[in-house]
Amino acid sequence: MSTGKSRIGVVGAGTMGNGIAQLFAAAGHPVTLRDLKPEFLDRGLAAVGDSLGRLVAKEKMSAADRDAVLARIKPTTDAAELAGCAVVVEAVVENYDIKAGLIRELDAICSEETIFATNTSSISVTRLAAASKNPGRVIGMHFFNPVPLMQLVEIIRALQTSDETSQAIVSLTESLGKTARVSKDSYGFVVNRVLVPMINEAINCVHEGVASPEDVDVMMKLGTNQPMGPLALADLIGLDVVRNIMDTLYNGFDDPKFRASPLLKQMCDAGYLGRKTGRGFFTYAK
Numbered sequence: 001m002s003t004g005k006s007r008i009g010v011v012g013a014g015t016m017g018n019g020i021a022q023l024f025a026a027a028g029h030p031v032t033l034r035d036l037k038p039e040f041l042d043r044g045l046a047a048v049g050d051s052l053g054r055l056v057a058k059e060k061m062s063a064a065d066r067d068a069v070l071a072r073i074k075p076t077t078d079a080a081e082l083a084g085c086a087v088v089v090e091a092v093v094e095n096y097d098i099k100a101g102l103i104r105e106l107d108a109i110c111s112e113e114t115i116f117a118t119n120t121s122s123i124s125v126t127r128l129a130a131a132s133k134n135p136g137r138v139i140g141m142h143f144f145n146p147v148p149l150m151q152l153v154e155i156i157r158a159l160q161t162s163d164e165t166s167q168a169i170v171s172l173t174e175s176l177g178k179t180a181r182v183s184k185d186s187y188g189f190v191v192n193r194v195l196v197p198m199i200n201e202a203i204n205c206v207h208e209g210v211a212s213p214e215d216v217d218v219m220m221k222l223g224t225n226q227p228m229g230p231l232a233l234a235d236l237i238g239l240d241v242v243r244n245i246m247d248t249l250y251n252g253f254d255d256p257k258f259r260a261s262p263l264l265k266q267m268c269d270a271g272y273l274g275r276k277t278g279r280g281f282f283t284y285a286k
Contacts, residue, residue, distance in 0.1 A: 005029055009085035011102060013044025016119055017091035019147030022048045025072040026148070027176045032082055033075050041075040048073065051148060083109050087172065089141055091119040094244050099123065100131035107133050115165055117141035121192050122248040125158040125185045135160035139169050142189060154189050155182045187252030188245060196245045200261050202230035207263035213281040231281040235274030243268050
């Protein structure tokens with residue numbers, strides 16, 4: 001199918017969803033952004049406005065172009081407004097039951113040609129596709145935060161994903177100026193399967209008293225030429241998200257090497273989730 005500048009649906013106006021909506025709108029696509037409550041949509045659109053405002057301040061975008069991008073995003077709480085979309089990208093909470101329920105809801109709303117792309121970071125896309133009456137149109141489209149800036153989009157083929165769906169999403173991704181790389185469906189795919197256990201092991205180094213969080217991050221930055229230490233990155237991602245991914249890897253592969261660090265579990269239990277709560281391995285001004 002040809003996606004052209006056709007309408008794109010984005011479900012979920014949180015950090016990932018509003019970034020995905022901004023990306024598509026900046027590329028000229030009309031976007032229907034759906035969430036459950038008006039206040040969620042208001043926050044998402046405000047985040048897009050702030051992001052675009054920074055580009056205007058840096059003279060990388062004109063005020064007129066900013067206004068045009070915002071005008072292309074139509075917020076709604078009505079799922080029926082996704083009916084005319086060529087592609088619907090879901091960016092809701094990382095929970096299988098919620099995502100599968102959404103896919104079943106979209107099945108009843110959208111045409112048979114609509115592609116359903118999930119932004120899941122670790123859940124089996126094959127299992128999600130099985131929730132659809134037309135599983136060949138379900139595919140993983142894993143963006144990275146912050147969406148407008150990060151270059152990679154992981155395209156994950158479920159066992160059921162059709163060649164037509166895969167080709168359409170790769171072409172669409174490249175039309176956004178992003179780099180698409182395709183993997184078969186596997187827990188954590190490629191990036192998170194490699195990255196998150198590394199973060200978990202850095203947390204274990206702190207848990208075992210091998211080094212302080214500051215020293216772990218300095219050593220990893222200078223020793224491996226990473227732009228950000230693994231613990232600062234964990235705080236940026238959200239420690240609850242890191243734990244969810246580790247649990248998904250552990251349960252999916254049934255392999256103890258993916259067991260979440262005891263310290264990671266404790267910090268999540270304490271509500272120390274990183275930047276979004278003002279405290280993780282480091283402290284942040286809210």
